[in-house]
Amino acid sequence: MEYFTYPITVEREGRKYYAYSEDFPGVYGLGKTIEEAKASILRAMRIYIRECRAQRKPIPRARTVYAETISIAL
Numbered sequence: 001m002e003y004f005t006y007p008i009t010v011e012r013e014g015r016k017y018y019a020y021s022e023d024f025p026g027v028y029g030l031g032k033t034i035e036e037a038k039a040s041i042l043r044a045m046r047i048y049i050r051e052c053r054a055q056r057k058p059i060p061r062a063r064t065v066y067a068e069t070i071s072i073a074l
Contacts, residue, residue, distance in 0.1 A: 006045065007064045010037050023060045024048055 008029075008030050010019045019029035019041035029041025052059045 003060070004049070004062075006060075006062045007067055010034050021045065022063055022064065028051065036046055 006021050006023050008019055008021045010017050012018075017037035019031075019032050019037040020029065021041065027041070027044045029037045029039070029044055031037035031040050031069055035059050044052070049059055051057075
């Protein structure tokens, strides 16, 4: 089994959560909770990778090597 590591972002839109990864353009996840959105994007990413393999296309590489949430005082 191969393991891949990618950063994802989860944003809130109204009452739903929306997940995406910059490494997978056009691939998104949606859920009523953060956990549902994360599970949704993971399923979509697995499907995308399987399709890449089936079509003999390269699997996306993670471009982000570091991310951090910061606070700024003004």
